[in-house]
Structure formats: structure tokens, C-alpha cells
Amino acid sequence: MTYATDRLNEEIAYVAYHFHWNLEEILDLEHQDRRRFTEQIASLVTRGGAEG
Numbered sequence: 001m002t003y004a005t006d007r008l009n010e011e012i013a014y015v016a017y018h019f020h021w022n023l024e025e026i027l028d029l030e031h032q033d034r035r036r037f038t039e040q041i042a043s044l045v046t047r048g049g050a051e052g
Contacts, residue, residue: 003031011038018045 011034012026018041026034 011035014038014041 012023015021015026015034015037016023019037029037
């Protein structure tokens with residue numbers, strides 16, 4: 001099973017935007033690690049919006 005290209009591109013853009021990592025760094029991540037980072041970013045963004 002391959003991972004949807006659109007979803008992969010969304011994850012790359014999300015991590016790059018928030019962490020300022022380059023494409024190679026993000027693509028070097030294992031799928032589960034990249035998903036974990038996107039979930040953690042979402043949590044930080046949500047928590048930051050609620051606090052400020």
C-alpha cells in the first residue's frame with residue numbers, strides 16, 4: 001500500500017512551515033515519525049491558540 005501523494009505533500013508542507021526543515025530532512029523521516037511530528041505540531045498550534 002502506498003501513501004497518498006496529496007497526504008504526504010500536506011505533511012511535508014506542515015512540518016516545513018512550522019519547523020522550518022528542508023524537504024530532504026522531512027523525507028528522511030520514517031512515515032510514523034513524520035505523522036507523530038504533524039500530530040505534535042497540531043497539538044502545539046491548538047494549545048497556543050487557546051492560550052493566546
